[in-house]
Amino acid sequence: MLEERLGRKEVEAGSKLRRLRRTDAIRDMLSENRLHVSSLVAPVFVRDGEHVEEPVASMPGISRYSVDKLSDHVGRLTDVGIRSVLLFGIPDSKDDAGTGAYSADGPVPRAIRELKSQYPTLVVAADVCLCEYTSHGHCGVLEGGTVSNARTLPFLAKAATQYADAGADIVCPSAMMDGQVLAIRKALDESGHEEELLMGYSAKYASSFYGPFRDAARSAPSFGDRKGYQMSPANSREAMREIDSDIKEGADIVMVKPALPYLDVISKARSRHDVPIAAYSVSGEYSMIKASSAKGWLDERGAAMEVATSIKRAGADIIITYFAEQLAVWLREEQ
Numbered sequence: 001m002l003e004e005r006l007g008r009k010e011v012e013a014g015s016k017l018r019r020l021r022r023t024d025a026i027r028d029m030l031s032e033n034r035l036h037v038s039s040l041v042a043p044v045f046v047r048d049g050e051h052v053e054e055p056v057a058s059m060p061g062i063s064r065y066s067v068d069k070l071s072d073h074v075g076r077l078t079d080v081g082i083r084s085v086l087l088f089g090i091p092d093s094k095d096d097a098g099t100g101a102y103s104a105d106g107p108v109p110r111a112i113r114e115l116k117s118q119y120p121t122l123v124v125a126a127d128v129c130l131c132e133y134t135s136h137g138h139c140g141v142l143e144g145g146t147v148s149n150a151r152t153l154p155f156l157a158k159a160a161t162q163y164a165d166a167g168a169d170i171v172c173p174s175a176m177m178d179g180q181v182l183a184i185r186k187a188l189d190e191s192g193h194e195e196e197l198l199m200g201y202s203a204k205y206a207s208s209f210y211g212p213f214r215d216a217a218r219s220a221p222s223f224g225d226r227k228g229y230q231m232s233p234a235n236s237r238e239a240m241r242e243i244d245s246d247i248k249e250g251a252d253i254v255m256v257k258p259a260l261p262y263l264d265v266i267s268k269a270r271s272r273h274d275v276p277i278a279a280y281s282v283s284g285e286y287s288m289i290k291a292s293s294a295k296g297w298l299d300e301r302g303a304a305m306e307v308a309t310s311i312k313r314a315g316a317d318i319i320i321t322y323f324a325e326q327l328a329v330w331l332r333e334e335q
């Protein structure tokens, strides 16, 4: 027994962990995880139309931009050191087949071309799904009242190729269709986009925390829910199967979404795989901090920094967050 050999006094002295927390400099030196602006990705909503900058009511500080207004917004992000954005398109018109997702003059391809010409070194990622573009709000095309996996894959592949053609650096399938990574990887390779990165929304949960996003993207399903393709919050072993299969299908980066209620899933994925892991801290995670801090119930900066640090600690390399711009400013102030 250590205690017998050293005597109680020495053991107590040896376990004084507070010594490690005595000063700012010591705490900093011993910090196990650090947030850095280079791991932050800012989600950006781009819509059809011109001269539009439309605030999202349920996400204070976040707006939808038309392509002509987008550059200024992204310029503000790059000014504070953000080097990567993830684009979501909001078309003026929607149809059953989500045509806007894969048309060359849809909001996302136009935004990609614009951003790559203005900011050539910016990493531009594009979400690949149909739900923002379908009149029924589901992530694929319907057959007999349910989303058809087989019929949806070619459309996702088409959209991804379109975004790659426009110059996107990363395409990010989020529809949770089986085989979507393989279908897209194949389509990219066959269209000369072997260098294009693929980030799979591998473990995407059917979450209540997407509420504000659906307001922002006007993409709430018109009937039913997405539980037939998104994952149950109760499952983490199944998330590992999703991640394993995305890696096998060729995903370069895998993602867990949302982040905060699923830190255990990020951590489990981290100990199992060496591939880069992204965590998407979703709209509800953002809005709950914004709303409670507006009421004076939470300190916004402290809470947002703590959440982002916890995501890093869980093992994520990349944090996709609506707080990206603010975090970048705060991190700069801390330097």
Ligand SMILES: [Zn+2]
Pocket: 129, 130, 131, 132, 138, 139, 174, 175
């Ligand atoms: Zn979707």
